[in-house]
Amino acid sequence: MLLLARTIGLVFVTLVACRSLSAEDIHPPNVIVVLCDNLGYGDVGCFGSKRHRTPYLDQMAAEGMKFTDLYAASGVCTPSRAALLTGCYPPRVNLHVSDTGGAVLQPVSPKGLAPEEITIAELLKTKGYATTIIGKWHLGDQLPLLPTRQGFDSFYGIPYSDDMTPRPGKPWPDLPLMRDEVVVDAPVDLNDATKLYTEEAIRFITANRERPFFLYLPQAMPGSTRAPYASEAFRGQSQNGPWGDSIEELDWSMSEILKTLKQLKLDQQTLVVWTSDNGAPRRNPVQGSNLPLKGWGYTTAEGGMRVPTIAWWPGTVPAGTECHELASLMDLYPTIAKLAGAKLPGDRTIDGKDITPLLTGQPNAKSPHDAFFYYMFDQLQAVRSGPWKLYLPLDQVKGGWQDDKKAFAKVRLFNLVTDLQETTDVAQQNPEIVQRMLTFAAAAHADLGDDQNPGPGRRSAGHVPSPTPRVLP
Template sequence: MITSRRHFLGRTLLLGLGCANVPIFTASAVSDSRPNFIVILCDNLGYGDVVCFGSELHRTPNIDRMAAEGMQFTDFYATSGVCTPSRASLMTGCYPRRVNMHVAGDGGAVLRPVSKKGLNPKEVTIAEVLKSRGYATACIGKWHLGDQLPFLPRRQGFDYYLGIPYSDDMTQRQGRDWPPLPLMENEKVIEAPADRNLLTKRYTDKAIEFITANKNRPFFVYLPHAMPGSTRAPFASKEFRGKSANGPWGDSVEELDWSTGEILRTIKQLGLDERTLVIWASDNGAPRRNPPQGLNLPLVGWGYTTAEGGQRVPCIMRWPGRIPAGTTCSELCTMMDLLPTFARLAGAGIPKDRIIDGHDIRPLITGKAGAKSPYAAFYYYYMEQLQAVRSGKWKLYLPLEAKWQNFSGRTKPSHAELYDLEADLGETRNLANEHPDVVTRLLALVEKAREDLGDVDRPGKNQRPAGFVAEPTPRNLRQ
């Protein structure tokens, strides 16, 4: 459903008190004008961390203005509660299990430095799809899809890369062979350890430089910020440090807002406003902290889980003249939809020799009357384990003998829990006993997912392999 922004704000307040090696392509009709694409991805930012999604702690005027000039998505999902799987979906348009990026090579939840594993170069990324239509492509920020050379952005369709190849908390530690935190330009380490206080500013400046240099041709800028990130105390430049009402977390959020404003100002000054689709989102929900820092309200739960607060993320899309201003979309969409949607908008081909799980959501983003979510079901995985499914307004947490939790290997039994997310976003009333027919229908969908994508100790018949190297090497600074 597409509604006005005023309707969304009222709804939010109410809920807060109670959203083969060579791919075969099929090309769509070639667009008369290829739009530019900018994807701004925050790290671990919570659903309720910006004002337009309900924050009362942070000042986010630029992100709020972007929402007022575009469309807010209340039911936009990452495909995982953690970094690596979520980013793999954005790049490939697939569930993480589809491309075997749902767990790290060592069995952990995310890729670590000097890992043998990475995004398979045989996968077709969103950057490669757009390059086939003549786009200039840049990845500026956190990659986290493998730090070995075959997996880095320059080998995955990007013309230019600046950033840290994994999470900013993965610093040199005793007992590990991790190098000093590397800031890379293309495939060379240019600073180690990287100055994390300056990352948001440096990424912003470089993105603006790339946009300006490519203003006369179509471009794709993927700007995955490092902040607020995974450290106990997020980083910010001196201009923002100590200035918010929410400590280091708030400082980093407010600097991200500044960065978003600089990007929007640049495309406006260059006369690119009506030719540029800008998407702002988070890779997953805010993690649990004591005391709390990021907020996922009015959702329940935290990042790193399959709760709504772990995988439903704030998302805004802005494209003057194409996306109706001041509107809200409450239909289910996901990070997987960017690749097929961008491909169609650019007149590019979509791989037809493999399954792409995402959908073309142009009818939704352009506010087409009666447009509905293309998803019959959406699946929530926690590493290897399928834990929940959503279909329409219903979310079912699966009955499991041993539900994985906390990345610790610990498990606990769980029973079926069914929630009406339209009426009960806080997931407070279990309706499984009242609607056994719905439970039965959703369990049938789950069995299809297990056959297709797999589950614990059960490979999916349509999974594809990740990439591996035999002898990984650290990314070190060489004088």
């Protein structure tokens, strides 16, 4: 047993020693990625919550690895999901902004993930994987842009956010529940969404237990509505209203999936990654928590983009461990491809990096990233490298949810190992670090640019000329 001490809080974590694993040691695993919606960094017990009961996620962390410094590529959901599935920063795949200039795609949008992009699902299809998405898509609701056209054998869920329902000024269709490319219910009652998605996931796992499979489970909860949904068994049972109810049901959902894997003796053949698309948004009264991080979802503060992440794979991911190295949801793309033996596309830039050494607990494994970039819309607002986070000086700050736009008037530098709340600006004391970080930012801007001057590294989004609503046939 090894003892790992982290500077923050002087917390000691017991590590299970494991031998260094190479790609040749690992048989192609089944892969399950569970992506919660708007769930905060501090919303579950193993990441510090005292309000929500999450015993099964806590046990999952005890049996696997917690990633404490892993980031979504955006503080909002459409760009975050696009980045996860393509391994690219949102501006690279042109899903950093909607067709109307908003942060996320709206119903009946002509825009979506380009069919020319190669998703994780499409990579895994080349290796004989069964693939499905169960839950929230939000990367285009038009037929050519649906997940069934992006490498997924099947789709069961909603095409966009739970709060995108008809109301004054928004003549949207009733929120649809879809199976593959057909609406099967509208308006859908999301109270049973977590329960139904879990049952559907178990059916998929069971049906494909004899072959490799990829299950992408983007849960709808706790979601974007101010009164999240939960089934009758969980409604009113938590200490934190509907928000807590939905989280405790998500905990139950994960327990049912892990139990199924163990019963089918698939646990040692399956990598499970549980995470969130971005941080909890600011609400009044407060619902979610991003503590001990600063800030809220929909921002480039740590609380907006650093997401709670657990990796579980008995016998391969060392139990009871924590990884404090910089990583990103974009890294799932090349990591899963490597584990499956799938070849990455050679005709395009992939921003994610293989984090297999981190995932498997290889001794002295380090982050493969020299820098990580925090985008809001097309605007690069901050850079992280090692323990350092630099906020760039901006005349006008994009994103209506930022706490203090005036603070962006100058360069600010924070040490995220000693200052998680980003309270002490140490830019003046560290001019060499500031300059190095500015060099990283200049390179990113030269590659991706902004909407006024798009860089050469950008690719086109998908576009449907005459969009139609998804409605019951």
